[in-house]
Amino acid sequence: MLTTLRNSSKNSILKIIFGTLLTVLIISFGMWGTEDLVGVTQKQSSVATVGKIDISSREFYSLYSRQTEEIRKLLGSSLDIKKSREFGYVDRALSSLINRALFNNEASELGLSVSDINVRDKILKDNAFKDDLGQFSELVFRQLISESGYTEDSYVEGTRQDLAREQMVETISSSLIIPKIMRDRLAEYNLEERSVDYITIKVENEKLDKLKNHEILEYYEKNKEIFMSKEYRDANTLLLDAKEYAKKSTVTEEEIKLLYEERKDLLVEPAQRFLHQIIVDSENMAKSIKKKVNFKNFTDIANKEAGLNADDINLGWNTKNELPDEIIDATFKLNKGDVSDPIQSSFGWHILKVIDLKNRKEIKYSEIKDKFKTEILLEKGKEAVFDLQDELEDLLASGSNFEEISKLLDVKMIIAKDIDSDGKNIEGKIVKDFNDERILRTIFNQKLNEEGNIIDIDKDEGLAISIVTKITEPRQLNFEEAKNSVIEKLTFENKLKKAYKKADEIKQKVNNGGNFNQIAKSLDLNIKGVKPFTRILPDSSELPIPLISKIFESKVGEVNVEKRGGNEIIVAQTADILKTLKNDKKEIKDFTKKIKEDLTIDLLAQFSEALRKKYKITINDDVIDQLN
16 A cells, blocks of 8 residues: 555546545535445445446445444344335435435546545545554555455545545535524524423333233233244354464564554553543632532532532543643643642633543553554454455355355354344354354345355454355244233333323423422432533433423423433423523634535535436446345
């Protein structure tokens, strides 16, 4: 790769797109998405052609697999291509790649060019190619592009295409101007803040009378269709485990030293502090807390004076880069066991307690030697695996069965008998050889007696291919077989109803003039407070989105109820409504930037539709249907 990056490339942009969706787009154009440099290994064929660009089956399958991972986690099983079409996942992945290709076609026609220096910098800064210490690793780079079947030259040219497209997108984005009247009205609406007090009712803690037999039987009869046995499968899997091949490899002292010299400058552990923190809005409150607090009572004072629990105050280990600039110097001057004076930052007033500390340390060769040796051995194991891949594919193409291939290539074959999608046998015991999630997911997506695709195993430490030899379909469980599951499900539903009833009773009492705090205390429920927040929330919000929508429709003092996750009911009272952020210059600047990004997405969507009329699009459904 270094040779490729150092030499000046004077070739024109390739006409066949390289699917390097690892490159981050300059804005989050939702229709594009991203993909990993892993995926199927069948021979390349196009799922679509857009203008002069082919979209390979590898590109499509990698993006499709990542997108369907979300629903797999939700449903507990994967979707085949047919079902994915019904859910719209096939169209979603294909649309993302078609849009990408449309913009690449236009960038090429406009003659947008990218220098070798920019391409080099883009690759060197890509987090996908960095090692554990955050340094670019040529070994990682070569492994990823090798796994994906690409050459160094094609990767470099693919990155050049991406950067050219980004130039065009940035031009569109930078030309937008937001009218002041629009900005002010949107800011007034979106930057309004609400603060909330809430209690959590845990469904599992609700008490019930013992279920009667007739209730259990009645519930079973009404819901028979959900009480089915699991599907079980027999399968044979050829497993090319890089760790096993690593055991057969050797590493010289010179190789380890060479790697150490390459990374020497980064083998430094920065200074760190393990911190607890009380943060408040006012200086007077901070000074008052400081007079009362010491190392031993820090948590109690945080709870009593600022309403913060143990989780709220625990910042864990922090380097200088992970703290606000205003508090860094003062914090790192503290010794272990010290409690700071109040320190002001843009977030408020901080009082910090140093639980433990680590000074800056340079890692010596003797300390890292064994780790580097293991890393190099694993890389050699991976190289051995991918060297075998071509031979494996040739033997499969020639009609050799798994047993024959196992003997010819000395590849381990593992056999599953009556295994479920969780890797357990009929007795419910975990099958040791089949605890790899990717292998299990593949087995339960395959058809009977058909070879699957060669896949990367968990942690990307090898390859596997499976064939399903028997399928035992799910069957209806009789009452005795299903009884325990029926009791469990009915018990949960009854507890959930009781929890909702309790929440509604709290809501009615407050709306009738009751005190939220006193009502919560009478039920032995703890109240938590949420700092003021806007409609524009991060995904990490502790309140469910439907509840937040209700809160922004409420008046001060009103109570709303919403379920959180599978087993909690949140009862929240709107405590305060604030409208100060609309006058904050920094907030307005950040909000204006977000408006521009949102408008850019809409504009790009329209531009994409225009490009669809300019460039011919051909879709090969037969290739897509064969990708299960």
